[in-house]
Amino acid sequence: MNEKLNSSSAPEPIGRYPHARRVGNLLFLSGVGPRQKGTTIIPGVELDAAGNVTSYDIEAQCRSVFENVRTIVEDAGSSWMNLVDVTVFLTNMDDDFQTYNKIYAEYFEHNQPCRTTVEVNKLPTPIAIELKCIATID
Template sequence: MSETKDIRNSSKAPEPVGLYPHARKVGNLLFLSGVGPRERGTKKIPGVELDDEGNIISYDIAAQCHSVFQNVRYILEDSGSSWDQLVDVTVFLTNMKDDFKTYNKIYAEYFKDNQPCRTTVEINCLPTPIGIELKCMATVK
């Protein structure tokens, strides 16, 4: 993990797609930038199959959920926090109608012991061909 002032970046989570850090610490709070399911160092997105032009041929929201939750965990841990210190989660889905039930079931598995506040919204698209992104806040010990 590299740190400049209160900026936190993980060496395990996928690189940001713009000029922003993985997280920023303010007091005892950690604010995570939007986190998707991509894999670090590649353009691979677990659960997403693209054609030669980059259009989505098929996707598996369950695989994306597991991957995005792992990426959030990487950022939390590399920033001095942990999964059980999450206090607020905003979830962006690109297909609420088809994906909410699966996402909600998987979310319940990951958050059975810690239940942060949660907001889930449907959006038209995300900057990369993904179906889910999380924006999180956590405490830092």
């Protein structure tokens, strides 16, 4: 089985790719950000008239991205507890890691997938965090 999956409840992808792809009993998610469904609104982000970030709240973005991941895995027939690998991209490790790590611990208190966290120079939209995840499907 090799099937593309899109959630009707999650923010739309910003490019030509699915939310996830199921291969056998594995679910591979495309990069997921904190944007809200049906809008360009990114929780906690303030932009100037030119579209440049003037301030952002990493806690709001973390909570939103985790909920977007939850929505996608559940709509694909999996669950939060079935996440087995999470790669996290942060744009500001120095300022954001401590807050992100605290919120991550709340969301992953009972399920502790493998995790990699890296700092990147920029993400495709004005976001400070993006997740790439793998889950199993029972």
